Structures are given as C-alpha cells and as structure tokens.
Amino acid sequence: MLKWDAPETVAGVTVYWDDTDIAKAYLLPSTPRFRIDADSNPVFKFMKYRFPVDRKDGKKGGGFLVCDVEFGVTKQQEDDLRGPMQDRLDARWKAARRVGAAPAVAFGQLSYLRGTAAVQILDSGGALVEKVHNPASPSLFGPMILPITVELSPEGATILEESLQGKGGVVQVVYDIWTPVKLPPMSAHVWFSASKFSSFHQHIDVEENFCSEDDYTESITDLVIQSDAGDVEIDPGTVTDQKVIQGVRDWAWSTLADATTRMVLGDVPIQNPEEIRKLYTEQDFENIDVNIMTTRLVNFDRTYTEQQVMEWNPQPRGTLPNITGMTGPDGKTFKWADFSSVVDLDDPFFRIMTVNARVNAPFDSLPLHSVEVKIEYDKTGQKQVAEFALLGPDQMGTFTSFVGGNDRRYTYTYQVNYKGEAQAFVSDPKISNDPSLIINVGDIGILDVAIKPGDLRFDQVTSAQITLWYEDDGVPRLETSLTLDKDHEEARWTKVIFQARRKPVHYKVKYFMADGREFEGGERTTASTELRINDPFGSTRTVQVRGFGDFATRIDAIFVDLSYVDSVNDFTQTASITLTGQSTFEDWQFPAILADGGLLTYSANIRFKDGTVQSIPSTPIEGSTVMLGDVLLEQPITVMSDLVDWTAARLVKVSLHHAEAGADDTEDLIFKPTGETSLVWKMPYKDKGKKTYSYTATYFLPDGTSASVTKDGVGDETLVLPGKAS
Structure with missing residues (x-):
C-alpha cells in the first residue's frame, strides 16, 4: 500500500514508495491529460460540420469534440523515470543494510475506491457549448479514463477550433478520487457527540360547584434541549511535513462529516395537550398530572494511528495542454489536421431531388381539358418514372428521386388534351434541372x-x-x-x-x-x-439640340426651328428653340403616332455679338441629335524686331490681318527702341487650310517721314521684321 508520508518529485512526477515492498513505487502526475492510445496517438477528434439546407432554428451547422482524458503517466514517462528511480532504490537498499544488489524497481498501480469528475469547456451549456457529455465518474482502474463528448454551436465550433491549437489549453478537468493509503507515524482523534432531551408536564385541576360556575385550572410546561459537539485532534508525532499533516486533518474532518451524516438524531415526540384534555372532557377526570421525558444520544469516537488505513484524494485537476503542444514517439509535435475534419452534410449518397410540376394556364377560359406530364430520371442506375394528369392551375404533380452523380437533370414530356378536339399535342422530350417545372400557356399549343x-x-x-x-x-x-x-x-x-x-x-x-x-x-x-393598347400618341420622340462655340465673346444666340411630318397619318409637330450662353442645350419632346419614321428637319440662324448673322437652311436630322454653333481657333504669331536698325527708325508699327468666311481680325503691334523686342498676335481662324495672313510694317524715321513694307499670304508662325523699309 502507498506510504503516504514521504513523497518525492522526480522529473515533474510525484513518487510514493510502498509501505512494505521496498522496490515498489507509485507514480502520480500533477494533472490529467489527453489519453494516449496504443499507437502513441492522443484519443482526440474535432469535427466541424455544416447543413446542406436551411433549418428552422437558423443554425448552419456546428461541431463536436470527442476525446478521452486519463490520469496517469505515459509509457515514455515510466521509461524516463526508471533510471532515476533505480538510483533511489539502490540508495534505499544500501541504507537499509540489505544484502546483495537491489532488485529492479517496480511501478505499482493504485486502487481507487470511489471518484467523480467534472469538465469545463468555454461556456459549457451556453451559447458556444451546447452540451458536454461525460460520465459522473471516471473508470476507477488503470489510467482513470474519462470519455468526453462536446456538442458545439456554429460560433462555438469556430472559437474552439482556434483555441485548441497552439500553446495553452481550454479543456479543464477536475478529478475527485479516493484511494486507501497507510497513515504516517502520527495519530488522529475524531469524536462526535449529540443529544436531544425533551420534558413535557401538563396539570389540570377542576373543582365542580353546585351553586356557581366550575373552577378549571391548567398548566403546561414543554422543554426541548438539543446539543452536539465534535472535533478532530491531530498528534503529528515525528511528522513535520505540514502538507502531510493537513492531508490527514482533511481526511479526518471528512470522516467526521460522514459519521455525523450517518448518525442523525430523530426528532423527539411532540405531545398534544388536546389528547390529555380528553381525560377530563370525555372521561370526567378532575385532577390530571402528566409528566413525559425523552432522551436521545449518539456518540462517535475513533482514534486512528500509524499503519491504519485512511482514504486519500490527490485531487488531480487542471487545464489540459493542447495536442498541438504534445509530441509523439518520433519527437515531433502532433499536427492539428491529423485530428480534425470539416464535414459537409450534403452527402451525395443521400441527396434527394424533388420536382413540382404545375400548369400556368387558365383552364376555365381556354379550350384546355388536361395536361399529362411525364418525368423520367435515370442517373442512379434505376430508372425513375412518374406520370400525373393536371386538371387545373392549382393542381401539382410531385416527382422525387435520389440524386446520382450530383446530376439533377431530368427529362420530361407532356401531352395536352383540348376540349372539342380529337387531336392532342405531345411535346418533344425536354431536359431541365429546375425543381419547379412550370408549363406555361405558350408551351401548351x-x-x-x-x-x-x-x-x-x-x-x-x-x-x-x-x-x-x-x-x-x-x-x-x-x-x-x-x-x-x-x-x-x-x-x-x-x-x-x-x-x-x-x-x-x-x-x-x-x-x-x-x-x-x-x-x-x-x-x-x-x-x-x-x-395593352395605348392612345395613338403613345410614342414619345425626343430630339436633342446642342450648341457649341464661344458664347462668351463671339456667339450671341442660336435660333433653331424644328419640324416633324408624319405623312402616313397627316400629322405634324413643330417647335422653336433658342440657345444662349445661359442655356446651350435643349431637348424637344413631342408625341407621335409612329415609334419611328416620319421626317425630322431643322433650320437655324446664328447671331454673333458683332451683329452679323449666319443662316442654316432646312436640313434633315439624322439620328436624334442636332449640333449647332461656330468655333474659332487661335494661332499665335510671334513678331520679332531684333533686326530693326534703331539708328534709322524711332518706332515701327506692324498691322496684321487675317480674313476668311466667318473669321476676320486685324491687330496692330508697336515696337520701340527701348521696348519689347518680340510681341505675339493671337490670330483667329476657322479653316486649318487657310492659316495665312498679311501684314504692313511702317517705319517712322528720325526726319519725321515714314516708309512701309507690305506682304500678303504669309504663313510663318514667327515673323522677323526687316532691318529697315527698302
């Protein structure tokens, strides 16, 4: 049996020696852990799943965690401890003056008398964890296996999947297990005493008078006394380890609690004064004196000494480390993917297809008697055929079959039977994958x-x-x-x-x-x-009129007249629009009988800010947009006076002129000896092929006379004045 008073810690494992067998030791880890199977793999499986269809509760899926927890050392831990424990056994053997070599160290197995277990994972039984299934007690032999099944909500499955990976842990297990051990060299006195005492006295004295009322005297005394006491007295003897002393004390108090629970005093009897009064009222006793006393006692008194057996609960508990932090026999950490899976419950083997067939036609207002629908499906290897006759738009035929190869395509035909017609219409075979088969009016002949x-x-x-x-x-x-x-x-x-x-x-x-x-x-x-038949002017035609050009300095307004002539229906529409700088575009909308066709024309007058007017004759409109306006472009002409002989001239005036249809501009540039040597004229033009100009350079001489140079058809963008007028 385990010798409880001399624990040792070796490689993180608590070791106890046997009380009689010097070569036997018991190994207790500090916390439970995930069980390791015969192949050195943890017994652990995480599953996350999703539903193929919407559910009434709105849940899209969830998850399960299925695992085993054990309390014991692994084979690897035993192998690692065998050497250090053998060294300790050799030292103990020698200290005991035993003859010869010490035997091989042996590891004993504890026997547990009773036990309970509890599991906590996230919010067990809450929004994340819907339910935790585990026995109330682990197995009370071997590695104390506790099987656990956890049912998760969709959110809980997502959180737990992340939490179970990496360092740390989220699965918490609490064991309460009791095993018999020998008391160390100390004593424990456990005693308990309880008593209940009751005393009841009732006195009745009656004096009957002939000439007056009777005298009635009654007195009652009822006394209940209850007392209990108990204690635990520990004599540590030679033991100084406070942990051992406290363990014995805890066990002793637990023993006292069990004893007091078993030795419950019953209630003392309660006397009813009415029953005593009946001696007077029913039997005419005039002097009554009753005394009743009851005493109940219980006692428990035990002294436990060395070599006696006590029950000990090592209370193993803690948070289990994640399996991704555990290593296998090859020294490598376990991979999460080997112990988890994602399951789509849309299993092809169980998939079912349902086709609902209807006829979208008013049977009561059409010469329609019935529509016979035939649906065939042959993807599972077993041909499924369904036929039904539909006699109205409210009737529905339903075809159901398992799905083969995830192919939901089916073949259907239908026969239409008419009122008053001997001939029927049979459709060609059609292929569809629509779960709602609607045969419309246009499909029934x-x-x-x-x-x-x-x-x-x-x-x-x-x-x-x-x-x-x-x-x-x-x-x-x-x-x-x-x-x-x-x-x-x-x-x-x-x-x-x-x-x-x-x-x-x-x-x-x-x-x-x-x-x-x-x-x-x-x-x-x-x-x-x-x-639907609309009025004859149900069509609306639109013509977009857009103006372009310089409305700020050049164009004053554009006056547009529009006309539409429908000669087929002798129908005419006209409109007038004015475009200005404040409104350069307008839309003309008019009702028409014809959606297209008819003759659209426009004419316009463009009035410029200088008072001139450009007329545009009647022109057919192509399309639906009319573009009207006038655009002037600019060509910079640089005039340079670098070659002018200022000793022979005091001032030079250059007059430049460009003229074409719609563009006529003249500008004078003045050059002085002390002024700018180059000036720019922005020549306006419309036709890129007519970007020529003429100029006259007038030289004013020191004697008050002048001389000029004139040239026409100049196309240079840079004009260099001659040194003097020749």
Whole structure:
C-alpha cells in the first residue's frame, strides 16, 4: 500500500514508495491529460460540420469534440523515470543494510475506491457549448479514463477550433478520487457527540360547584434541549511535513462529516395537550398530572494511528495542454489536421431531388381539358418514372428521386388534351434541372392573347381596330381583326395551334378619332399573353439640340426651328428653340403616332455679338441629335524686331490681318527702341487650310517721314521684321 508520508518529485512526477515492498513505487502526475492510445496517438477528434439546407432554428451547422482524458503517466514517462528511480532504490537498499544488489524497481498501480469528475469547456451549456457529455465518474482502474463528448454551436465550433491549437489549453478537468493509503507515524482523534432531551408536564385541576360556575385550572410546561459537539485532534508525532499533516486533518474532518451524516438524531415526540384534555372532557377526570421525558444520544469516537488505513484524494485537476503542444514517439509535435475534419452534410449518397410540376394556364377560359406530364430520371442506375394528369392551375404533380452523380437533370414530356378536339399535342422530350417545372400557356399549343386598353381614352378615340397575325413553321398564317370601343373595352384571340408558341404576335392599330381623323400606327410585335393598347400618341420622340462655340465673346444666340411630318397619318409637330450662353442645350419632346419614321428637319440662324448673322437652311436630322454653333481657333504669331536698325527708325508699327468666311481680325503691334523686342498676335481662324495672313510694317524715321513694307499670304508662325523699309 502507498506510504503516504514521504513523497518525492522526480522529473515533474510525484513518487510514493510502498509501505512494505521496498522496490515498489507509485507514480502520480500533477494533472490529467489527453489519453494516449496504443499507437502513441492522443484519443482526440474535432469535427466541424455544416447543413446542406436551411433549418428552422437558423443554425448552419456546428461541431463536436470527442476525446478521452486519463490520469496517469505515459509509457515514455515510466521509461524516463526508471533510471532515476533505480538510483533511489539502490540508495534505499544500501541504507537499509540489505544484502546483495537491489532488485529492479517496480511501478505499482493504485486502487481507487470511489471518484467523480467534472469538465469545463468555454461556456459549457451556453451559447458556444451546447452540451458536454461525460460520465459522473471516471473508470476507477488503470489510467482513470474519462470519455468526453462536446456538442458545439456554429460560433462555438469556430472559437474552439482556434483555441485548441497552439500553446495553452481550454479543456479543464477536475478529478475527485479516493484511494486507501497507510497513515504516517502520527495519530488522529475524531469524536462526535449529540443529544436531544425533551420534558413535557401538563396539570389540570377542576373543582365542580353546585351553586356557581366550575373552577378549571391548567398548566403546561414543554422543554426541548438539543446539543452536539465534535472535533478532530491531530498528534503529528515525528511528522513535520505540514502538507502531510493537513492531508490527514482533511481526511479526518471528512470522516467526521460522514459519521455525523450517518448518525442523525430523530426528532423527539411532540405531545398534544388536546389528547390529555380528553381525560377530563370525555372521561370526567378532575385532577390530571402528566409528566413525559425523552432522551436521545449518539456518540462517535475513533482514534486512528500509524499503519491504519485512511482514504486519500490527490485531487488531480487542471487545464489540459493542447495536442498541438504534445509530441509523439518520433519527437515531433502532433499536427492539428491529423485530428480534425470539416464535414459537409450534403452527402451525395443521400441527396434527394424533388420536382413540382404545375400548369400556368387558365383552364376555365381556354379550350384546355388536361395536361399529362411525364418525368423520367435515370442517373442512379434505376430508372425513375412518374406520370400525373393536371386538371387545373392549382393542381401539382410531385416527382422525387435520389440524386446520382450530383446530376439533377431530368427529362420530361407532356401531352395536352383540348376540349372539342380529337387531336392532342405531345411535346418533344425536354431536359431541365429546375425543381419547379412550370408549363406555361405558350408551351401548351394554344395561342392566347388578351387585348385590353392601356391609356386609351374613348372620349378622344371612338374605336381602335387591332389587326393581329401569327405565323410559324408548321402553322398556317393565322390572322384576325378585333375592335375596342367604350362598349367593348376588352377582346381575346384564342386559337389551338398544336405546338408551342415560339414566335411573337404581330399587330397594327388603326385609330378612329372623335374629330373624324384616322391614324394608323406602325407594325409592332408582342410575346406576351396580354396586349395593352395605348392612345395613338403613345410614342414619345425626343430630339436633342446642342450648341457649341464661344458664347462668351463671339456667339450671341442660336435660333433653331424644328419640324416633324408624319405623312402616313397627316400629322405634324413643330417647335422653336433658342440657345444662349445661359442655356446651350435643349431637348424637344413631342408625341407621335409612329415609334419611328416620319421626317425630322431643322433650320437655324446664328447671331454673333458683332451683329452679323449666319443662316442654316432646312436640313434633315439624322439620328436624334442636332449640333449647332461656330468655333474659332487661335494661332499665335510671334513678331520679332531684333533686326530693326534703331539708328534709322524711332518706332515701327506692324498691322496684321487675317480674313476668311466667318473669321476676320486685324491687330496692330508697336515696337520701340527701348521696348519689347518680340510681341505675339493671337490670330483667329476657322479653316486649318487657310492659316495665312498679311501684314504692313511702317517705319517712322528720325526726319519725321515714314516708309512701309507690305506682304500678303504669309504663313510663318514667327515673323522677323526687316532691318529697315527698302
């Protein structure tokens, strides 16, 4: 049995020797740890999972941690301790004056009588950890294995996955386990005494009188006394280790607590005075005197001395280090990826596809009897076929099958049966992966168009005649004419065509106006099952007029006249727009019968700030934008007087001139002996091919006379004046 009073610490492990076998030692680690299996791997698995579909509780997944915890040393620790422990055994053997060599050291196994265990991980049972499953007690033999299963929320799985990696730890385990050990050379006196005493006295004295009321006297005395006492007295003897003394004291108090729990005094009987009074009221006793006394006692008195057995709880507990901080037999740390996995619960083997088929058609207003739908799926190796007849838009047929190869494509056909028609329409096989199979009106071999007024006003339009036609391969041209007026505001064109509608319906509208005019719109198409007829001016045309040029110093205003002529419907629209520096663009919007076509023209007058006017004749508008304006460009002309002989001239005036259609400018430059030797003229021009100018240089001579030099068609951007007029 473990000799409890002489522990040693060797390589971080607490060592106790046996009380009788000198060669036997018991090894106790300081804390529990993750269990190591026979292959030297930790028994540990972390799983994070996600759901393939939305759940009612909104959870997208979660996680599980499954692991084993043990309290004991590893084989590697035993091997590492065998040498140091053998050295200690040899020393003890020699100190005991034993003969010969000491035997090989042996490691004993403790026997645990009872025990409990508790686990704490993050907020166990909270928002992160939903539940921790573990036995209330570990196994009470071998390495004291405690299996743990932790169920995690999605947030808890994410946090715990990070927390379980790297240094430190987050799994906390508390063991409370009791094993028998021998008392050290000391004694423990444990005693307890408890008593309960009760005393009850009741006296009744009655004097009956003939001529007056009876005299009744009663007295009651009820006394209950309870007392208890107990103590633990430790005689350490030769033991000086306070840890050992405190351990014995804790055990003794635990023994006292167990004893007091077992020896509970029952309650003393409670006397009822009414039962005593019945001796007078029922049996006519006149003098009654009752005395009742009860005493209850319990005693516990034990003295424990050396060599007696006591129960000891080493109380191993602590935070388990993460497995990524543990090393395997190869000396390398364990990898997180080897003990964790991410699971997508969308397992292809269990995937199910469901197809809901409906017919989007008004059975009550169409010559439609039924639609028979057939769905086939053959991706699992076992062909699945479902057929159902749909008799209205509210009926639904459902097809369900397991999914093979993650391929959800199925084949479907349908047969349309018509009222009053012997012929049926059978569709070609079609492939789809849509879980909602909708067979629309256009797919069931019926041409159905509902004609209704849009913004048509019957006080302006007496009637609207709509001509519709439809043609497609395999279908002869179908044509009809319908009229809308205030008495017939809706119409419908329905024809069985025995094939899916693949082309749009063409239509034209002729309007009969209240003032006697008639307008006919252009040809249009619709792919819808509902056609809205708007008023004849349902189209809005827009012309954008944009001005460009120098409105600040050159252009004063641009006056634009616009015209639209629809000769088919004898319809004309006109507008006038003025562009200025404050508004260089305008849009002309006007109602039209035709969405396109008709003749658009414009004419304009550009008035310049110098009072001149440029006219633009009537011009067709191409597109929808009209650009109007006038732009002058500038060419810098540098005039240099470096060669002028200022001894022969006092001043030189240079007159420069450029003229072309829409651009005419003249400027004088003056040169003096003490002034700038070069000046710049910014020549305005419009046509890049006409960037020439003329100049006249007048030299004023010292005698008061002058001489000039004139040249035309000059194209130089730098003009060098001659030294003097020749």
